[in-house]
Amino acid sequence: MARKCFFTGKGPMVGNNVSHANNKTKKRSLPNLRTVxxxxxDGTTVKLRVAASTLRTMKKRS
Structure with missing residues (x-):
């Protein structure tokens, strides 16, 4: 299963760790996904992977 938010499509971001000596190594920032x-x-339940920020927005708007 992909590490993506079902509603917003937020996924992993790629960046660099930069040391004091200016050495660069790759890092991934993963979204804060929650299973909801x-x-x-029709009465059936479905499990979705949703970002925590999306849950906050949905809670605020309901």
């Missing part, structure tokens, strides 16, 4: 159960209209 969502009830559909």
């Amino acid at each position: 159960r969502v009830k559909l209209e």
